[in-house]
Amino acid sequence: MEEALRALxxxxxxxxxxxxxxxxxxxxxxxxxxxxxxxxxxSDREGLTVSGPDGVQQARVQIDCYAESYGAAKQLSRAVRAVLHGHSGGGFRGVFLDGARDLREPGDDTGRPFRVSLDFLTIYSA
Structure with a gap:
């Protein structure tokens, strides 16, 4: 799943x-x-039925969008959303945005990047 998500x-x-x-x-x-x-x-968990594994897994993937400015981090997060939210295919049964946060890296403001964190639920074939 990780390789396929990165490739996407x-x-x-x-x-x-x-x-x-x-x-x-x-x-x-x-x-x-x-x-x-x-x-x-x-997180990454295997789907189960009373008969055992069903071959479908669900993972939560956090994608952090880093940039020197808030605007650039936000723009990158929008590009990621446009690609992933609602995507299916290539082994993915569905990828869905589950949450987003705007953050700043801790410490003094000098040289600290801005970050937008996105949480995606991915449902994929094992």
Whole structure:
């Protein structure tokens, strides 16, 4: 799922026009420029029936949109939403936006990036 989600973002001209290929799971490499996306799998569970696993999994993925300004972070978040919210295909049965937060990284204001965090529910074939 992680590889397919990242690939889906990287084929979007709206996302790559803003973030280039800076779409990573876990962390943004120190020193690399912004804007960028950082994806984290928050939860991932297997679907079950009384007969056992049903082959469908559901994961919550947090996508953090980082940029030097609030406007740039928000613009990147809108590009991500346009690609993912309501998407189905390529192993995904559905990807849905579940929540969003506007944040600022902790610490003094000098050099701290702005962040918009998006939570997506992904339903996919195992």
């Amino acid at each position: 973002l990287l084929v979007s001209s709206g996302v790559t026009a803003l973030a280039g290929r800076r779409v990573n799971f876990g962390r943004h490499p120190q020193g690399d420029p912004l804007p960028a996306l950082v994806l984290n799998t928050i």
